[in-house]
Amino acid sequence: MKKLIYFTALAAASVACAPAEQTVDYTQMSDEERLKAATEIAQSNIMVDGHVDLPYRMKVGGFTLQREVLDVSVRTPDGNFDFPRSKEGGLDAPFMSIYIPAGNQKNPGASKALADSLISMTERLATTFPDKFAMAYSPADIEANFAKGLISLPMGMENGAGIEDDLANVKYFQQRGIRYITLTHGTDNLIGDASYDTTGTHGGLSEFGEKVVAEMNRVGIMVDLSHVSDNTFRDALAITKVPVIASHSSVRKFTPGFERNMSDELIQAMAKNGGVMMINFGGSFIDSAYAAGSSKVREHLVNYMAENGLSRGDSAFKAYASEYTAANNPFPTVQRVADHIDHVVALVGVDYVGLGSDFDGVGDSLPTGLKDVSMYPNLIAELLKRGYSKEDIEKICYKNVFRVWKAVEDYAAAQS
Template sequence: MKSLKTLVCSLIAVILLSCSSSTTNNQDYQNLSEAEMFELAQQIAQSTIIVDGHVDLPYRMWVDESTHQQEILNVAERTEGGDYDYPRSKEGGLDAPFMSIYIPSRYQETGGAKMLADSLIQMTKSIATTWPEKFAMAYSPQDIQNNFENGKISLPLGMENGAPIEGDIENLGYFYDQGIRYITLTHGKDNLIGDSSYDTTYIHGGLSEFGVLVIKEMNRLGIMVDISHVSDATFYDVMEISKVPVIASHSSARHFTPGFERNMDDEMIKKLGDKGGVIMINFGGNFIDQSFDEKNKNVNEHIVNWLAENDFKRSDREAKAYIEKYVEENNPFPSVEKVADHIDHVRDLAGIDHIGLGSDFDGVGDTLPTGLKDVSMYPNLIAELLKRGYSKEDIEKICYQNIFRVWNKVIAFSEAT
């Protein structure tokens, strides 16, 4: 029996056909009022599969458990704090957040990376087993499609940092069997696979010899290669070695953040597009706005000084009221328009077929843009794209079709080898 959402989606699709166009410059949308535009954006969010390439819920849950919380964080209900839970996911139309199995770089030195990865994977799977009417695991685009039709949120798995491989190529097969479907090769430090964009040592000058073997084995197994976090040299090595398109699961355009190597420059974005890949735009403030860090620093310094001068704590009622008012009047956060600027830039460089969404929700702290503060707010971004002339077909590509295409190509290559 089809879910209510599926039936509603079918009705919405009929409505949307009357104002949809296959061209990017959709004049019908431009004639809509602000309210009508947002209503259409909400309809598209609910009727279209939305895949987010990177949500850090598992590590958020693990940190909660490490403080001796007695039960698994109940993300089936609205939670205090954090960016992700089931009600907000449904409100925003998010159907498939890639759950980030995030391994901090310190585990490369202290050991235990594989053990932590196993813990986070099992914790994520426990969400699906604890609330099976709301969540389901997903190991392929078809799984996501099936779960969507049944009204469930999919939980695909991506591993952030290849450290849990621990120098043993056999562990790639182990993690594939555990459900990992992409691996971010590095994180904050160079590792056994290659060099990181955040490090300055550049031990390998790109991929290591072991890293070359890792890419080939990921291709063979059907694990997507994720080049977010890697150095430029590592990126270009991956482009030469991988036989299938790769992804940047949560990166943005360096054009707007000069000197921030964690983002991708124009030539890298073009190369990624030429090879059929997808860059999934990160929403974090310092990823999308060069001036965010300085603005945020100034606001925080003012608040700290004001608290000291008035002998207040942040938890005091008067202090909370003052801080809320001051931040509202001196908002350091970028806007949803900034995220759309990055999407425009990638479209102009590589084309509409090479853009996705990789928010980094629950991973970038209190840096998210006004209008994109949690997973309930995807319609705000869709509305902005509609204003800029993106068609429903364009938005569907950004929301899921582009990442599905890459993922299916990776699967097909694996099955053929």
């Protein structure tokens, strides 16, 4: 299944002899040597992340069309993404999440308006810092930007509520640069049922949702099945003519009862479809023990504040909280993320898994060793330690999602 990874160097040889091969087994390297090799792999190959919530973070931080408050062209003191850290970690193409909160669905027109504003904000990031960022609407764009040393900003809409009740908006958002749409978010919408909602409004995809999936196929937008209910997931797979993605989901085996993650049945169905599951790094997504552990830490810290007359902003509390959390670390580790990748690979093979961190979208729940975009090499090093090949790593980092994306592009081109 997984192969031991070897680094091949051609030794000098005489004219009469073929070059000799020298192999190094990465599994036998020291951790320091392996991390160095992982960093080289991360920085010399394209890396795509299926879901980074920077646009909404910029909105909250005050980055608008009129002014800039949050400047991610330089190292920022908080958040998980900025240009310097992205370069350190080897991230070249974070899908910018055009996130539509479920609450917007209550006000007609509000979801589309928010989507438009976040798209414009992302475009402004590229025009404001053209030496660092560039928009990307295809794998070819990412490859061209990578060659120039630029961070690509492809976009995916998180929550199909942005389509409102107008099928024409699917084409509209394709023209605005959206390249995947997550069909639902926290609650059922006009398209279908969501995993976090127990209402079961449609029993899966609605009739309108079936038309949306078909139209996404027609115009060249990837169908994203993160956040949807199991029934919506199955319905979408039955309708789509091209492979799908799950832009930021993890394995339900490690979080029993958490429908937001994917069951083995759904993973196998997605692989049969040719799709790609992109692993979410959030603590509650990768380890069911995280929620209980973090709750205990929070409860202790709240009691400590009350007992000592402190607030969250007090330096004394911050120092204590940092020390206590470190000593009672509730967070999973980078190894647990690798466990999720291992499970998908064991179940269906390495061709159907990718990275979908949910950076800037899962708060402080991120695992030890994967706290921000500079730390992808830690995950790659762990995979190398477990025997993944360089080719495997390249598939996980970008080749798998590129395959799906190009299939969607080709199908759409054939319809026009």
